[in-house]
Amino acid sequence: MASAPAILAPYVLIRRRAYNYRGVDLRILAVSDFHGQPNANENLLKFLERGYDCVLLIGDLTNFGPMSAAEDLLNRVKAVGAPTLAVPGNCDPKQILEVLDKHGVNLHARCVELGGISFVGLGGSNLTPFNTPFELQETEIQEELEKLARAAGDSMVLVTHAPPFDTRVDLISAGSHVGSKSIRQFIEQRQPLVAICAHVHEARNTDKLGRTLIVNPGPVSRGFAAEIEVASGVSAKLLGP
Numbered sequence: 001m002a003s004a005p006a007i008l009a010p011y012v013l014i015r016r017r018a019y020n021y022r023g024v025d026l027r028i029l030a031v032s033d034f035h036g037q038p039n040a041n042e043n044l045l046k047f048l049e050r051g052y053d054c055v056l057l058i059g060d061l062t063n064f065g066p067m068s069a070a071e072d073l074l075n076r077v078k079a080v081g082a083p084t085l086a087v088p089g090n091c092d093p094k095q096i097l098e099v100l101d102k103h104g105v106n107l108h109a110r111c112v113e114l115g116g117i118s119f120v121g122l123g124g125s126n127l128t129p130f131n132t133p134f135e136l137q138e139t140e141i142q143e144e145l146e147k148l149a150r151a152a153g154d155s156m157v158l159v160t161h162a163p164p165f166d167t168r169v170d171l172i173s174a175g176s177h178v179g180s181k182s183i184r185q186f187i188e189q190r191q192p193l194v195a196i197c198a199h200v201h202e203a204r205n206t207d208k209l210g211r212t213l214i215v216n217p218g219p220v221s222r223g224f225a226a227e228i229e230v231a232s233g234v235s236a237k238l239l240g241p
């Protein structure tokens with residue numbers, strides 16, 4: 001189990017104190033699907049001006065590379081100063097994990113504690129017809145999530161690039177559901193506070209599986225993001241241009 005870099009702790013404490021009078025414990029910005037679009041980083045920086053306790057980058061930070069695109073993105077986010085956690089998407093080459101590690105933001109196959117919340121992360125996607133660089137078998141997804149959940153506390157936030165199967169957030173325009181059955185099963189069984197995903201650009205939406213709120217912010221390349229507040233309850237707002 002990885003722990004949050006020590007340098008993040010004082011920042012989180014200050015922000016939590018500042019928000020406590022409103023009863024909000026953690027205010028999260030979720031963004032995904034940059035895909036090498038020149039405006040994606042600018043869109044993210046605009047959202048960051050709103051001020052967040054934590055930034056989640058939920059994959060496809062590049063469009064099949066290059067790694068310099070991920071470096072550039074992470075340097076710009078770091079300059080803003082909010083604690084950041086990231087998972088790769090299926091369109092990110094696997095070398096991106098080294099870049100995420102180097103910047104201390106890697107949440108792939110990890111459980112990271114931040115502001116009293118256990119963030120459980122898994123990047124890539126279930127299999128696609130396109131043979132993209134970062135795909136996992138459903139059995140791998142299932143085993144990995146079960147392993148990670150053993151390290152997680154009661155307040156869990158699930159962060160996966162792939163959405164849960166057969167929901168409002170995994171429906172492609174051709175009309176079929178393409179999400180991961182293992183991710184859906186994990187959410188049904190473990191009931192995290194919120195499950196944040198990406199990958200299906202046209203399925204920008206929220207949904208519920210039992211008590212778990214599901215959020216697909218939509219691609220930041222098109223100016224979309226999501227704001228999630230975790231306190232005694234959980235709420236999400238889809239942000240757009």
Ligand SMILES: [Mn+2]
Binds near residue numbers: 090200
């Ligand atoms: Mn994707």
